Structures are given as C-alpha cells and as structure tokens.
Amino acid sequence: MAEVKQIPPVSEPGSNGAAAPRKSVSQDENAPHSAPSAPAYQARFAHIVGWGYHVPAKVITNHDLEQIVDTNDEWIRTRTGIAERHVAADPKETSVTLAVAAARKALEVADVPASKIDLIVCSTTTPEYSFPATACLIQNALGAHNAGAFDLSAACSGFVYGLAMARGQILAGDAEYVLVIGTETLSRIVDWTDRETCILFGDGAGAVLVAASDVPGGIMAVELGSDGSGGDTLIVPAGGSAMPTSLESVSSGMHYIKMDGKAVFRFATRVMASATRKVLDRAGFTTDEVDLVVPHQANIRIIQNSVLNQLKIPADKVFVNLERYGNTSTASIPIALCEAIEAGKLKPGYKVVFVGFGAGLTWAACAIDWRTPVEKQSTDWWRATRRQATYGAAAARSMWKRTVRWVYDVLPTDPEAPARDDGKDKETRDAPLKETARSRDAT
Numbered sequence: 001m002a003e004v005k006q007i008p009p010v011s012e013p014g015s016n017g018a019a020a021p022r023k024s025v026s027q028d029e030n031a032p033h034s035a036p037s038a039p040a041y042q043a044r045f046a047h048i049v050g051w052g053y054h055v056p057a058k059v060i061t062n063h064d065l066e067q068i069v070d071t072n073d074e075w076i077r078t079r080t081g082i083a084e085r086h087v088a089a090d091p092k093e094t095s096v097t098l099a100v101a102a103a104r105k106a107l108e109v110a111d112v113p114a115s116k117i118d119l120i121v122c123s124t125t126t127p128e129y130s131f132p133a134t135a136c137l138i139q140n141a142l143g144a145h146n147a148g149a150f151d152l153s154a155a156c157s158g159f160v161y162g163l164a165m166a167r168g169q170i171l172a173g174d175a176e177y178v179l180v181i182g183t184e185t186l187s188r189i190v191d192w193t194d195r196e197t198c199i200l201f202g203d204g205a206g207a208v209l210v211a212a213s214d215v216p217g218g219i220m221a222v223e224l225g226s227d228g229s230g231g232d233t234l235i236v237p238a239g240g241s242a243m244p245t246s247l248e249s250v251s252s253g254m255h256y257i258k259m260d261g262k263a264v265f266r267f268a269t270r271v272m273a274s275a276t277r278k279v280l281d282r283a284g285f286t287t288d289e290v291d292l293v294v295p296h297q298a299n300i301r302i303i304q305n306s307v308l309n310q311l312k313i314p315a316d317k318v319f320v321n322l323e324r325y326g327n328t329s330t331a332s333i334p335i336a337l338c339e340a341i342e343a344g345k346l347k348p349g350y351k352v353v354f355v356g357f358g359a360g361l362t363w364a365a366c367a368i369d370w371r372t373p374v375e376k377q378s379t380d381w382w383r384a385t386r387r388q389a390t391y392g393a394a395a396a397r398s399m400w401k402r403t404v405r406w407v408y409d410v411l412p413t414d415p416e417a418p419a420r421d422d423g424k425d426k427e428t429r430d431a432p433l434k435e436t437a438r439s440r441d442a443t
C-alpha cells in the first residue's frame, strides 16, 4: 500500500535485522566519561496493510438444522441472531486450506510476496493436527520461506491475541511483516446432536498482514485477559493429555464442544465492555471518538448488552455479520473486518476497536488508528500471474523437499547396519498422511 512507508529494521548496520543490544557504559572500560550518543531509534508503528477471508461454499440454514435437532428458526434468530452458517462439508477443506485462501487474498491486497513475511501467527481451536503447527503448513503452502510460524491457542480471542503478538514483534524491530490468521473448521468438533451448541458455530478463515511503518497510527493499544477458573465452561474435554483419545472418550462424545451457555453469556457481556474501555483508555481514545467496532460475532444479544447498552456506542458504528456466518471463533473478527471494508464502513483516519472473548476463559481488545487506504486496487494480469507462479513454485519446492527426505529415508546410510524394513510397512503407515499432504499441495 503506497501510503504506508516501510522503514528498515531498527538495527546496527551489518546485523541480522534484530535490534542491537544496548551496550552498558560500564562494559567498555576505555570509554570516555561522556554521555553515550543515543542510537538513532526511529519510531515504528504496526499497520494492517492487507486483509482477506474465505468461507466454505456449503451453507446450513436454521431450517436445515430443524431437520437434525429439536430447534426452530425463530428460537435461533431471537436468541442468537444467527440465520445460517458455512460448513466445510468437503473433507479436503481443512483449517489450512481455508487459511491459505484467506492469506493469499491478504497478500494480494497488500501487494506483498509471501517471501517477505517474517512471522506467521495462526490462531485456531481446530488445528490440522496436535502438531505440527497449522501455521507451519500454511507457511509451506504460501512458500513463505523466510517466516517463522506458530499456532496460538486463545480460542475466540485468538485473532486479537495474534495482532498483539504481531505488534510486539514489529515494535521491537524483530519483524517487518507478520501474517495473522484466524481459521476454524468447528463443524468437525461440534456435536450435531446437541442443539445448544450446533446452532452457534460455523467454519471460515480470515487473515491480515501487519507491516512495520514510520507512519504514526496503526495498532495503538492492546488489552489481553484471561480467567482459567472458567476453563470448564467452554471446553473440548478429550484429545489432550488430561483425557487422551480412547474408544471410551469417543463413544461418550468427549471430543466435542461442551458449553455452559449461560455462564459464557454472563462472562462475555461483562468483559466485552470492560476490555473495550481499557483499550480505549490506553490508546487515548474516548468512546465518542470510536468510528467502528468489530466485535467477536458470537451472539447479537451479547453485542447489544455490552457494546451498545453498556458503552453506548450506536449500532451503526458496530459491524455485525453473524446472521450469515454464526460464530466462526478466531475467524469471526477478521471475516467481519473484511466485510466492513467491503461495505464501506472503514476509512483512513477512523478509530477502530476489535474486541473478543472466548474459551480459556480469555478476552482481548485492540484499538487501531486506521491509516491504510481501503479502495480496491485493480490487479494487473502480470502481477496476478506472477503471484500464481510463486504459489506453484512453493508447491514444487515442498514436493522436492519431501522427495529428498524420502531418498534419505530409503538409502542405506551404513552398509554394515542391519537391513531396514523394505519400506512397505512404512508406506502403508504413511499413505493417509501422504494423501493429505498431496491434496493440500494441489489446492
């Protein structure tokens, strides 16, 4: 984006881009006793410069749910505000494929190649695996070969936690570009026989690219909170070290979301308002100055009871799209941000708040002085083709690396060593994993 000026890392020439450690005066015994000259630190700011989202094509309406559980459209609409949700019906659609589609759009908006990303923070409650991190699989699919990558677990607050990480890395001088993603396939951990939870959730992904800049503004303040005493109010009990997956855990449905809806509701209405107040205070904004609030899209009544009623922020400044997506957990705020931009609700100079809550229990808010132009840039065919080519090259590079690993695996390294199995057992064992990797590379 043209207006967001990039600045070099705040580091000594010749260093690897990390901020140089300060040398204490006492370390250098020959130093004259004069005031050390201050290093030329430049102010850094963290701006969102790219955004994108992706949702699966399959839509499940409230009327569809009436066929599955004892519920009705009127109850769901009045108690939650939700009318329909997108669901990853195709087994090939996973948290990674949704995230990669969203991330590619964010990079396109920012017009930044994946090779420039320094860090990928993926927030998800439905990771591809326990490990490796979903963020690493996204890194591979994007061809972001200069990026570190990790997953962040803070449930529905996770996207704002991710923005806080991105801001911290950028202000510390450790990163120029951080990709923050919220991605979910909650339909895979929802109990479709539990009417209290299956009506709420949906699948999708949203991504933003956060960039270092010397232009004042961007993410001005963050407020993160947690209260683990409420951990059991919203939980997937099985699959972790406390209750490893077993026939018993699966047959008793412990691998599905369990929720005390009323307790979560009470907690949410309280923290949404207090977190917003705190973050505005920290950023030096008043509630009257706020131009746009993008809240976590869980339940319209939570948004009304907190942001509208307690903070007295008018409804036309609060973006809501939960009617069409339900609660997409970590993806809800970035999806809503993208749609707010599409709807012309966000302009440079606006003061914006993101605020969310979730399992943990956790909550998070950030205040943004938005400076990035939001007009849709026309992409010329050459840039689009080049971008596609880099993704093709990323898939080829990934396949080549896998092939090299396979060659090392089957070649005898020590001729004296006892014969290894002929690879057939391993092949059978690894077949499902290889198929997953192949289909991911193909998307």
Ligand code: COA
Residues within 6 Å of the ligand: 070, 071, 072, 075, 076, 079, 080, 156, 195, 196, 199, 200, 234, 259, 260, 261, 262, 264, 265, 268, 298, 299, 327, 329, 357, 358, 359
């Ligand atoms: N359809 C029809 N009736 C339903 C129903 C459904 N899908 N789910 C529950 N009910 C029934 C209940 O069984 C209860 O019946 P009863 O009075 O005969 O016992 C009645 O509706 C009222 O249930 P209640 O739990 O009091 O409803 P509620 O107004 O608290 O709404 C939630 C339930 C789940 C919508 C609400 O508590 C909520 O949104 N909580 C927050 C959840 C959330 O945001 N989680 C994600 C956090 S990131």
